[in-house]
Amino acid sequence: MGCGRRLxxxxxxxxxxxxxxxxxxxxxxxxxxxxxxxxESVLTAEATPRFERAARxxxxxxxxxxxAPTYLYMLIFFVAPLGIVTMYSFATRNRTGGTDLEGWNxxxxxxxxxxxxxxxxxxxxxxxxxxxxxxxxxxxPFAYFMATRTPRVRNLMLVFVMIPFWTNFLVRNYAWxxxxxxxxxxxxxxxxxxxxxxxxWLLDLPHWMQWAIPDWIENLPSPLFSEVGIVLGLVYGFLxxxxxxxxxxxxxxxxxxxxxxxxxxxxxxxxxxRVLIPxxxxxxxxxxxxxxxxxxxxxxxxxxxxGDKETLxxxxxxxxxxxxxxxxxxxxxxxxxxxxxxxxxxxxxxNEGRTL
Amino acid sequence: xxxxxxxxxxxxxxxRFDDVTAVDHVDLEIADGEFFALLGPSGCGKTTTxxxxxxxxxxxEGSLQIFGDEVGTLPPxxxxxxxxxxxxxxxxxxxxxxxxxxxxxxxxxxxxxAMGRAQEAIGLVRMDSxxxxxxxxLSGGQQxxxxxxxxxxxxxxxxxxxxxxxxLDLKLRQEMQRELKTLQREVGITFVFVTHDQAEALTMSDxxxxxxxxxxxxxxxxxEIYERPVNRFVAxxxxxxxxxxxxVEATGTVCLSNGARVGVDTEGVAVGxxxxxSVRPExxxxxxxxxxxxxxPSVDGRLEQITYLGNALVxxxxxxxxxLDVRVENQADLDVREIGSEVSVSWDADxxxxxxx
Numbered sequence: 001m002g003c004g005r006r007l008x009x010x011x012x013x014x015x016x017x018x019x020x021x022x023x024x025x026x027x028x029x030x031x032x033x034x035x036x037x038x039x040e041s042v043l044t045a046e047a048t049p050r051f052e053r054a055a056r057x058x059x060x061x062x063x064x065x066x067x068a069p070t071y072l073y074m075l076i077f078f079v080a081p082l083g084i085v086t087m088y089s090f091a092t093r094n095r096t097g098g099t100d101l102e103g104w105n106x107x108x109x110x111x112x113x114x115x116x117x118x119x120x121x122x123x124x125x126x127x128x129x130x131x132x133x134x135x136x137x138x139x140x141p142f143a144y145f146m147a148t149r150t151p152r153v154r155n156l157m158l159v160f161v162m163i164p165f166w167t168n169f170l171v172r173n174y175a176w177x178x179x180x181x182x183x184x185x186x187x188x189x190x191x192x193x194x195x196x197x198x199x200x201w202l203l204d205l206p207h208w209m210q211w212a213i214p215d216w217i218e219n220l221p222s223p224l225f226s227e228v229g230i231v232l233g234l235v236y237g238f239l240x241x242x243x244x245x246x247x248x249x250x251x252x253x254x255x256x257x258x259x260x261x262x263x264x265x266x267x268x269x270x271x272x273x274r275v276l277i278p279x280x281x282x283x284x285x286x287x288x289x290x291x292x293x294x295x296x297x298x299x300x301x302x303x304x305x306x307g308d309k310e311t312l313x314x315x316x317x318x319x320x321x322x323x324x325x326x327x328x329x330x331x332x333x334x335x336x337x338x339x340x341x342x343x344x345x346x347x348x349x350x351n352e353g354r355t356l
Numbered sequence: 357x358x359x360x361x362x363x364x365x366x367x368x369x370x371x372r373f374d375d376v377t378a379v380d381h382v383d384l385e386i387a388d389g390e391f392f393a394l395l396g397p398s399g400c401g402k403t404t405t406x407x408x409x410x411x412x413x414x415x416x417e418g419s420l421q422i423f424g425d426e427v428g429t430l431p432p433x434x435x436x437x438x439x440x441x442x443x444x445x446x447x448x449x450x451x452x453x454x455x456x457x458x459x460x461x462x463x464x465x466x467x468x469x470a471m472g473r474a475q476e477a478i479g480l481v482r483m484d485s486x487x488x489x490x491x492x493x494l495s496g497g498q499q500x501x502x503x504x505x506x507x508x509x510x511x512x513x514x515x516x517x518x519x520x521x522x523x524l525d526l527k528l529r530q531e532m533q534r535e536l537k538t539l540q541r542e543v544g545i546t547f548v549f550v551t552h553d554q555a556e557a558l559t560m561s562d563x564x565x566x567x568x569x570x571x572x573x574x575x576x577x578x579x580e581i582y583e584r585p586v587n588r589f590v591a592x593x594x595x596x597x598x599x600x601x602x603x604v605e606a607t608g609t610v611c612l613s614n615g616a617r618v619g620v621d622t623e624g625v626a627v628g629x630x631x632x633x634s635v636r637p638e639x640x641x642x643x644x645x646x647x648x649x650x651x652x653p654s655v656d657g658r659l660e661q662i663t664y665l666g667n668a669l670v671x672x673x674x675x676x677x678x679x680l681d682v683r684v685e686n687q688a689d690l691d692v693r694e695i696g697s698e699v700s701v702s703w704d705a706d707x708x709x710x711x712x713x
Contacts, residue, residue, distance in 0.1 A: 260445035264459035
C-alpha cells in the first residue's frame with residue numbers, strides 16, 4: 001500500500017508544511033487525502049511535525065484499510081452495474097429483442113415524451129407524494145406521542161413499530177390482498193350472511209357511534225386493484241420509515257420549549273407550527289425521503305394490490321426488461337427514476353447539513 | 357395586604373402525582389409588586405407550585421387566583437403570567453429578537469410594534485447589539501437575560517422564575533441577583549422566584565415561603581424566617597445554626613440534654629415539650645471557661661477545630677453531646693484560642709429561638 005512511494009514526487013510547500021492542493025489523486029481506490037510529503041521535505045521538516053504528519057497519514061491509511069472491503073463491494077455490485085444500466089440506456093434494441101452496444105443514441109430518452117410514459121411517471125410521482133403525505137400525517141402525532149412517553153413505554157411502542165419488519169414484505173402485501181378481496185374480510189357482497197367483514201364491523205358499532213358511519217359504506221367497493229389499494233399498501237409498508245426518523249428528531253427536542261411556547265401565549269396549534277415542526281424538520285425531511293424514494297420505485301405492492309390497471313414506474317421498467325425485451329428503454333426509465341431519487345436525496349442532505 | 361387585591365392567591369392548593377403528593381394544601385397570598393421566593397430543598401414541591409401558577413400543571417385540588425380571577429383550569433396561554441425557565445428554553449431556531457418578540461406576536465401584536473417592544477426589552481436587560489444572534493451563540497448569563505426579556509416584554513401581571521440563576525457560576529449569579537432585584541423594582545411586576553439556595557432567597561426577596569415535602573412551612577420576611585424559624589427544618593435549612601435539644605422545664609427555661617438550664621423565650625410551647633434551641637453561629641460568643649458574662653445563657657465545652665473562611669473564622673466547640681459552631685468576623689484584635697482549650701459559649705437570650713419537631 002506504500003502511498004509515500006507511489007506519490008513520492010508530489011510537491012509540498014515546505015515553508016508551512018501544508019500539503020499542496022494539487023496532489024494528484026490516483027484512480028479509483030485513492031485513500032482519503034492525508035498529508036503526503038516528499039522525502040526531501042521530511043528531511044527538512046522539524047521532528048515533531050514530521051512525526052505528527054506520519055501519525056496522521058498512518059491514521060488515514062488505517063481508516064482506508066478497514067473501509068476498503070466496503071468500497072470494493074460497492075464498486076463491483078453498485079457502481080459497475082449502474083454504469084452498465086446507464087450505458088444500455090444509450091444503446092439500441094435490435095429486432096430479436098437483444099441489445100446492440102454500438103451506435104449510441106438518445107432514442108430511448110426521446111420515448112419518455114410518449115403520453116403513456118408521461119402518464120406512468122406522473123402517476124408514480126403522484127402516488128409517491130400522496131403516500132408520503134399520508135405517512136407524515138399518521139406518523140407525526142404517533143412519533144410525538146411516543147417521544148413524550150416514559151422510556152419503558154417508548155421501547156414497547158418501538159417494538160410494535162418494528163414488528164411488521166419481522167414478516168416478509170411479500171407476505172404482508174398478500175395479507176392485505178386477503179383482507180381487501182371481496183370474499184375476504186372487507187365487504188362480502190355475495191354472501192350477505194357473512195358477518196365478519198370490516199364493513200359489517202363498522203355497521204355493528206354501538207348506536208352512539210353510528211352517526212360517524214356514512215350509509216354508503218355498505219356498498220363501498222373494495223380498494224383492491226385501484227390507486228387507493230396501492231397507497232394503502234405503500235403507507236402500511238413504509239410507515240415505520242417515517243415514524244423512526246420523526247421519533248428520533250422529536251425525541252431530541254427539549255420539551256420545555258413547548259412549555260415556553262404555551263407560556264408565551266401560543267396555542268397548541270401555533271406551538272406545533274412555530275416550534276415543533278421547525279425543530280423536527282430534519283426528521284420530517286428524512287422520513288419523507290425514506291418513504292418517497294421507495295414508493296416511487298415500488299414494484300411489489302402495486303403488483304399485488306394494484307392489479308394491472310394501474311401501471312407504475314417500477315412495474316413498467318420490469319415489463320420493458322422482461323416482457324417487451326427493450327432493455328435500452330427500460331434502462332432509460334431506470335436512469336430517470338434514479339435521477340428523481342438523487343434530487344430528493346440532495347434536498348435531504350442540504351437540509352441535514354444546515355444546523356438548526 | 358388585606359385591602360389590596362393579592363397578585364396570587366393559593367387556597368388549599370394540592371397536586372398529586374399518582375400516589376405522591378407533591379404539593380399539599382398550600383395556602384398563600386402574594387401581594388402585588390412583591391418579590392416572593394419559594395424556597396426549599398429539591399423535591400419539596402416549590403417548582404410544582406410554580407408550574408401550577410404558570411398553567412404547566414393543573415391542580416388536583418384547591419383554588420388558584422391571579423388578581424382575583426380563578427385560573428386553575430386555564431391553559432398557560434390564557435394566563436396573564438410568564439415564566440423564566442430553569443433551562444431558559446430559548447427557541448434555538450430563532451434569533452434573540454424573534455425569541456423576545458414571540459409572545460407579542462402570539463398575542464397578535466403587529467409586527468413593527470412587536471419588534472419595537474422586543475428591542476426595548478432587549479435594551480432593558482442590556483443585550484442590545486446581540487438581537488440577531490442565535491441562542492447557541494450566547495453565554496449562559498446572556499441566555500438568562502434573553503429569557504428574562506422574553507418574559508418581561510409581555511408585561512405579565514406576575515413573572516415566574518424557576519431557579520433562573522441555578523446554571524450560572526457564583527460571581528455571575530451574585531451579579532444577576534442584584535440586577536434582578538433592581539429590574540423588579542423598575543418594572544414593578546410581582547416576581548415569584550423558586551430557589552433552593554437560601555442565601556439567594558434571603559438576598560433578593562421581600563418575603564420567603566419555605567417548603568418541605570409539599571408543605572408550606574413558613575412565610576415571612578427574610579428577617580422573620582432567619583431570626584424566628586417556626587420549626588427545626590426551617591431553622592436548619594435557612595443559614596447555619598446550632599440546634600441544642602432539650603425540654604421546656606418551665607416557662608422561659610429549657611433543660612438541655614446534658615442537664616444544663618438555659619433561659620430562652622418559650623412562648624407557644626407547653627411545659628414538658630421537646631424542643632431545640634436554635635443559636636446562630638454569628639450570634640454566639642466564645643469565652644474562656646467560666647468567662648461568660650452572668651445573665652447570658654451559656655454552655656461549656658472544649659475547642660475542637662478552627663475553620664478559616666477568610667472573612668471569618670468558625671470555632672467548633674465540642675460539648676458533651678454535640679458540637680457547636682461559633683462564627684467570629686476576622687478582625688485585627690481577634691482572640692484566637694488554642695485547640696483543645698476549655699471554653700464556654702454564650703449567646704444573647706434574644707438571639708436564640710425555640711423550635712419544635
